[in-house]
Amino acid sequence: MVKYNNTPIIExxxxxxxxxxxxxxxxxxxxxxxxIHEEFPHIEQHxxxxxxxxxxxxxxxxxxxxxxxxxxxSEDKKKLIQVGPRILSINRLxxxxxxxxxxxxxxxxxxxxxxxVELKGVQRIGLRYVNKIEIPTEQGKVDLEKYFDFRPxxxxxxxxxxANFIAGCLFTYSDERDRCQVQLTDATPEIENALAFLLSIxxxxxxxxxxxxxxxxxxxxxxxxxxxxLFEGCILPPLREIFCKEEE
Amino acid sequence: xxxxxxxxxLDVVLGEEEGSLVVSEIKSHDSYLSKxxxxxxxxxxxxxxxxxxxxxxxxxxxxSVLIEDILRHFRTLGVKxxxxxxxxxxxxxxxxxxxxxxxxxxxxxxxxxFKAQLLLDVRDYNDPDSAYLTLCVRxxxxxxxxxxxxxxxxxxxxxxxxxMTGWFLLTTDYIPTR
Numbered sequence: 187m188v189k190y191n192n193t194p195i196i197e198x199x200x201x202x203x204x205x206x207x208x209x210x211x212x213x214x215x216x217x218x219x220x221x222i223h224e225e226f227p228h229i230e231q232h233x234x235x236x237x238x239x240x241x242x243x244x245x246x247x248x249x250x251x252x253x254x255x256x257x258x259x260s261e262d263k264k265k266l267i268q269v270g271p272r273i274l275s276i277n278r279l280x281x282x283x284x285x286x287x288x289x290x291x292x293x294x295x296x297x298x299x300x301x302x303v304e305l306k307g308v309q310r311i312g313l314r315y316v317n318k319i320e321i322p323t324e325q326g327k328v329d330l331e332k333y334f335d336f337r338p339x340x341x342x343x344x345x346x347x348x349a350n351f352i353a354g355c356l357f358t359y360s361d362e363r364d365r366c367q368v369q370l371t372d373a374t375p376e377i378e379n380a381l382a383f384l385l386s387i388x389x390x391x392x393x394x395x396x397x398x399x400x401x402x403x404x405x406x407x408x409x410x411x412x413x414x415x416l417f418e419g420c421i422l423p424p425l426r427e428i429f430c431k432e433e434e
Numbered sequence: 435x436x437x438x439x440x441x442x443x444l445d446v447v448l449g450e451e452e453g454s455l456v457v458s459e460i461k462s463h464d465s466y467l468s469k470x471x472x473x474x475x476x477x478x479x480x481x482x483x484x485x486x487x488x489x490x491x492x493x494x495x496x497x498s499v500l501i502e503d504i505l506r507h508f509r510t511l512g513v514k515x516x517x518x519x520x521x522x523x524x525x526x527x528x529x530x531x532x533x534x535x536x537x538x539x540x541x542x543x544x545x546x547x548f549k550a551q552l553l554l555d556v557r558d559y560n561d562p563d564s565a566y567l568t569l570c571v572r573x574x575x576x577x578x579x580x581x582x583x584x585x586x587x588x589x590x591x592x593x594x595x596x597x598m599t600g601w602f603l604l605t606t607d608y609i610p611t612r
Contacts (some may be wrong), residue, residue, distance in 0.1 A: 193518075197498035230599060232529070262529060266497070275495055279526065312494030318502070350506070367493065374505035378519050384502055388493050 188418060190429035194317040194385070195282040200292045200406060201314070203305035204272040209286060214303060215256035215269040221298040221365055226258035267295045272309075274299055285410055293403060303400050312390035313409040315417065318373055320380045321428065328381045336370055336385075336420040358392075359412060365392040368416060387413050396413055500526050504536045508554060511539055513569075516555040524556045524567055528600030531567055535602055538591055542604070543573055545583045549574055551611045557603075566601035572611045580606060 204210070219229065241269065255270040267276040276295045278288050321328045330337040338353040340346060348398045354369040366389040375382040389409040391397065397405050447454040505524065508515065515521050539552055551572040559565045573580060587604055595601060 197496055199494045199496050203496040226496070230530070241586055247565070254562070277497060279497065293445070300598075310492065312492075314494040314496060316496050316498045350510070373502050374518075376522055384499070386496070386499060390492075390494065 188203065188414075188426075189256040191432060192428065192430040193282060194429060195315055196280045196318045197314075197316040197376060198278045198282055198288050199275060199276060199314040199316075200272065200288075201275040201310070201312045202296070202308060202402070203310040204274075204305055205309050206272070207271055208306045209304060210272050217269070217302050218269050218299060219256070219258060220354075221302060222267060222295070226260055226265070226293075228261075230253070230257040230259065231293055232257050232268065238277060257397070258264050258425045269299075280313055287420040289403075289406070289410075292406060296402065307395040308391065308397065308402060309394045310391050311402060311405060311409075312388055313406055313413060314386065317362070317385040317387075317417070319383045319385060319428075320375055320377055320423075321383070321426065322380050333422055333425045334370065334383075334420060335369060357416070360391075363383040363391065363393045363396050364409070364412075365390060366412060368420065370420070385417070387416050387420075389413050389416075436555050437524055440445055446593055475551075477563060490506070497526070497529055500529060501532055502530045507536050508539065508552075511543070511552065513539060513552040516553050520556045520559045521554055521567070524559070524565065524600070528567070530598045531600040531602050534591060534594060534598070535567055538569060538587060538602070538604055541587050542569070542612065545587055546573060549611065566603060568603045568605055571604065571606045574604075576606075576608055576610070 219226075234251055246328065253270050253273070255268040255273065255275070258267045258269070258381070259265070264279045264281070266275075266277040266279070268277065274295060276288075276292045278291060284289065317335075320422065321333060335357070336353065338351050340348070350372050352369065352371045354367065357366045366387065367388045369384075369388075371384045371386075373382040373384040389412055391405065501522075505515075505522075525535075535554065542550060542552060553570040553572070555570065556565055556566050557568055571580070571584060584604055586608060591602075591604075
């Protein structure tokens with residue numbers, strides 16, 4: 187395992203979506219809060235909205251899909267457990283300390299829910315790492331080829347300067363049971379004279395209920411290994427220097 | 435499921451049943467907004483999702499990606515972020531305020547034109563309990579209508595703040611844009 191002193195991870199997310207035969211009602215978030223309120227004392231509510239727009243000359247149409255999540259936060263608001271309709275999401279915002287630390291947070295939330303709700307099956311599990319990478323500019327520019335092995339490519343007949351970009355790929359694993367979405371986009375820099383990039387790696391179970399619920403934590407361990415390898419595959423040595431790779 | 439919706443932040447769907455189709459004419463009684471020559475209608479279909487059958491099109495919900503998307507939106511609009519590390523910290527702490535400030539920034543450009551300059555900052559950041567996010571509007575020339583327009587926009591969002599943690603203020607410092 188490669189360790190970086192200056193890790194670019196700004197968020198790690200582990201999200202479970204349970205199968206529709208899992209009994210779930212309006213009291214479930216409250217029951218969960220009763221179990222975890224000592225470590226996660228703050229409560230917020232968050233609406234996930236997926237808005238689709240349809241437009242013609244005289245009619246504007248909108249379809250709004252809404253999911254409400256109860257969000258429980260630790261005292262410093264850096265650790266989150268979110269509970270929605272058959273959804274359990276565990277988030278760790280920066281500073282991200284270690285995989286073992288985050289895994290124990292996942293295990294804690296999963297076990298607490300499992301003690302109070304009979305979880306029948308898992309529709310989807312996702313393990314996502316979001317990295318924000320800031321690179322000092324040279325004459326106002328950053329040469330992506332120097333830092334990334336995963337990047338957008340614009341041929342010689344295309345403009346070579348762009349305001350924004352998104353480069354993405356969906357990789358398949360374990361006979362297409364799992365998939366991993368890797369996406370590199372531009373981002374907003376926090377330091378002066380730098381450009382910023384967001385590298386998101388989201389490994390997920392693509393075939394619903396293809397693993398028993400009892401194997402969820404094993405699946406997550408395996409997913410973490412893939413995410414780590416993909417991250418290393420996306421970056422080049424000059425970035426490792428920026429992240430201050432620890433000597434082995 | 436409709437009873438789950440209890441936040442004004444979801445004003446757009448409040449009082450509407452799941453699956454309902456709502457058609458309404460878009461009316462503008464506001465003299466500061468431009469009037470379309472033909473009537474425009476809005477259709478809203480309200481759906482509360484419990485479970486998607488196909489997980490391949492979804493992604494694991496990330497707070498940071500939401501905030502970074504909002505920051506990208508500000509960048510596209512040319513909003514200047516003053517003392518960026520403090521603003522970033524605030525937005526990560528209060529994602530609902532971040533979404534609100536994004537929506538308000540869009541409104542500002544409807545009430546003012548693109549000559550308006552927007553600055554995002556955090557005031558009183560030394561005291562975490564009283565710190566709040568500000569979006570400051572600057573225009574080339576100030577008259578009475580500037581504050582009237584700001585008040586109109588504030589009327590549209592102030593009630594939403596009651597249900598949120600954190601605070602957000604649209605304001606001006608009366609400095610002319612250069």
